[in-house]
Amino acid sequence: MTDAAPPSLLYSVKQVELATRARLDELLRPSGVTALQYTALTVLERRDGMSSAELARNSFVTPQSMSDLVGALERRGLIARSPDPASRRRHVISLTDDGRALLALHAPAVQHLEDEMLTGFTARERTVFRDLLNRARAALG
Template sequence: MMCGVSTSAEQEPAGSPLTLYLVKRLELAIRALLDDALRPVGLTTLQYTALSVLEASGPLSSAQLARRSFLRPQTMHEMVLALEKRGLIARTPKPDNRRVLLAGLTDAGRALLAGCAPAVAEVEGALLAELSPAQRATFREGLQHGVLALGALSSQRRSQEG
């Protein structure tokens, strides 16, 4: 046990990399491929993620968008300003709290996302190409479980700090 957290190393065969290491390697490979694919339209993977979150959820505050995009609020604030300057998002006051600005996609933002869809689909297709439909479902379920489990751990830690 290191840093007060048990690892999956006890359950894996000796010499096998930690699941966390494999997930990080996968994330880095995806990010590199997406950065390359999105560069011609002037987006980074992080910006694409934020725009995709807004497309799926509708308008959000910068703090909400940061949480859903897995970024620090300060980083998201800078990104929101850059995306707004490009005309990809617009911010409007929240109806019940005019001090909170909600970021939402503009028509230009939606069009840019639609134009990115084939490149993103190509990366996802390559990731899943060798998996059967059942393996794809299991892979997605495992990833979703990990996101929920670690999200719960993060929330628990934040509540203990505050």
């Protein structure tokens, strides 16, 4: 009857992520890329030349699933794969100009979404939030 227990932090994290993903999906719909595909593109933007397997580990999905996703992005011309000179079984993935253009196209709206999420946060709180999130992520292996 009484619910003195506050929601768990696990739940709070999920809620924030659900809310942002819903907004992101809506925002991305016209481009025909999903939030997960967009996320993979932003990862490549920061760390160009990753392999499919690395992306899979980064996104906590199986290599097979990431292969599907990467295949879809390649067919749309947003990324390109090329053999890794250092290891013949790896393929390095790079953003194409189209991929970069798509990221640039949505960057303002995504930034606006982040600003909206941080409404009422002081600069100090934003820094703290980032720090706590990164530490939480690191603590989970």
